[in-house]
Amino acid sequence: MPHVTVDGQKVGINGEKNILEVVRKAGIELPTFCYHSELSVYGACRMCAVEVDGMGLVAACSTPPADGMAIHTNTERTQRLRRMVIELLLANHHRDCTTCEKNGMCKLQSLAYQLGVRKVRFGEREEMLPIDDSNPSVVRDPNKCILCGDCVRVCSEIQGIGVLDFAGRGSRTCVSPAFGRKLSEVECVYCGQCVAVCPTGALTGKPEGDAVWSALHDPTKTVVAQVAPAVRVALGEVFGGKPGEIETGKIVAALRKLGFAKVFDTVFGADLTAVEECHEFLGRLKKGEDLPQFTSCCPGWVKFMEQYYPDMLPNLSTCRSPQQMFGSVIKRFYSKELGVRPEDIFVVSIMPCTAKKFEAKRPEFVSDGGVRDVDAVLSTNELGLLLKQAGIVFDELEGEGFDQPFGLATGGGVIFGVTGGVAEAVLRTAAASLGVDSGRIDFQEVRGFEGTREATVRLGDAEVRVAVVHGLANARALVEAVRRKEVCYNLVEVMACPGGCVGGGGQPYPNDIPARKSRGRGLYRADRTMQLRSPSENLAVTRLYEKYLGEPGSKLAHEALHTRYGPRRRISGDMRINGATPGALDVSVCVGTGCYLRGSYDVIDVFTRLAESDEFIGRVNLKATFCLEHCDRGVSIKVGDKIVTGVTPENAERVFREEVVPRLPQES
């Protein structure tokens, strides 16, 4: 076998693609910023530089090993180089470590310490760029970016979106969304995978801890917690534990100590979702309509569908996610049992996810009175921080059980947190409700970490073709294949993050693939030890139907547990076509892809001619805008606040006279 020597130690080469992997195999941890085994090799940070006899200093990540290589990982030159790299990175980095969201979890900080950088000989960063906290999920601070490109690659290679890219050149290079926009103005789905890979505080989850403290300190509020499955196998890591250790009992005890009135299990919501989604699925399967049914538990995936595949939205399950079903049940029904007004209940969900923060703020989940179903979403990391703030010694806690009635949960709901879990839970429920194969609980065929998996499952007479996909780039490929009719499935489970929720953007660092696999194994272990495995066995769910909802798929169930979707623009912005006259009527014509292909530019021509005519000049502010989110209904225009669809170059003049002219301000 070919081999190299690493610091004198002989190590065989067994298919490793680069020196870095060989060195790690030898038990030596090389520092890296830009190397992630699941992403393409970028070779930018130079932290992994090693000395190779005859080659000098080379980047271990981007140099393949060769037989007989003598590699030295810890020479005077490599030490000097690494320190210099860190020092130069720090020279350009906003060093407000003590008040940084990433303090204590920052790779730049820990490597600077570890490598002995105690002084930065260069000045402070002078130019401060604005921080983008425009969206509910992710905060981007370009002043802390070290240009490692991890976020750029994870977004384009793993998620297939490419929200971020390098812009500018030389000393002005920065990572930026298109046109320097904010994340809320572009196609970001808030999955937080950029947050998971960012080595510094340049990308962090948006904190909501203070809002939760305010509620906990407010005597008029009844603060209720729900804990997602993926949190219980990860929170321990914040306190030095190993990924995958099940800490459910301690988490419940800790939340009670924090002052939560009730501590419930989101797994109850997951069971409810499985029952409702299974009913929906069996209905579609029977009718043969809107198949494949895509799962809708993942808010990143839902936003992705709304942006890229509005034509496929009927295939998306209308079921709310477990988080939102739970919130709805608490505010609509449980509030009555408690005798507390919904607005006085403050629902906090503890989630592994950044996109859940966005989901909780979606207008569909705000009642008419402005009451949100879920009031705040804390990530696993944030809960860890709250416990530290309260001085709770996690390791010394005695485990406690969830409150009833929504503490009752089944194994099917527990595995919602890992890729394949939702599909398996729905299959378990389907098997039970079809009354076939009742002994069957485990569906091993949908488990695993491969990007796309498929299985054909026989449920009595029915044969169900299931696909499970994680990572949105994989999901995109699958949706495209479904559209081209190359593949045919009945049920498709999608989770945006690799590994599923266990790898969410709000999970503790390091949030890498080995950690995600361990967490996933933890969830399957938890499932195995549950007395109830199929969501259909959850008595609390059954009672909820008996008491309030009737049966799965009932009218009330639809109101309380389902939602709707709509086309969503990818990039915002509009452009003035004529001058902005104060007081004139705003008229926008959509030039998004869909409308453009239907001739919106000819519509603009007609409108411009009319708006510039003697009759109307100075009374119309004409704009071109990207997407009015009515992609399915022909060219859209917006007159004041009203959206008019189905405009064509031919009827444009009539539309102008009928829709625009009556709304024109009177000439003074």
Next chain:
Amino acid sequence: MAVAENEMFQRRFDKVNSIIEKHGGKVSNLIAILQEIQAEYRYLPEEVLTYVATALGIPPATVYGVATFYAQFSLKPKGKYIIKVCDGTACHVRGSEKLRYMVREKLGLDDSKDTTDDLKFTLETVSCIGACGLAPVVTVNDHEVYGQLTPEALSIILDQLVAKEKSGDGTSCANSDADADADADADADAATDSTRAAGTDVPGEGC
């Protein structure tokens, strides 16, 4: 302003489609596509870049990245006449700074602004155009090269361009290069005795 913007927008979006088509809608031709779009619009409007991204099936951020990497691309509207003042070593020591100062003052451009509000003129500084023997050198729209300029001579050149705009000669698109060249030729020859070099064939003298 409104009229100028309107004119800018009306500059045939369908042209973009034919440019993309001509390049087979290939991502590998992105730079060439952007160059031709810029020739059409005199800059790269955001919504056109978004459209290009959609047509090529790549994220807008990638197109933005390419457009901001190369100095030849501009995301801000540029004037019809792009005045490039060379500030290479030779031009610098021969007084290019005075030329720039004169242009800024005459066109009312402060340091934060390189293009006049009426979108007629843009002032740019370039590092070297390889005509050091003629220093200081100024070009107009890359095709007119004026050497050994004084602020006074440059002022006359600007006056002529302004006059041409006012008289209406210049209402056609700036990119009808042949016309613009011919006009500027005649004007420059008639009105100044600045040594106008022959097109871009100026022998370079490496700085």
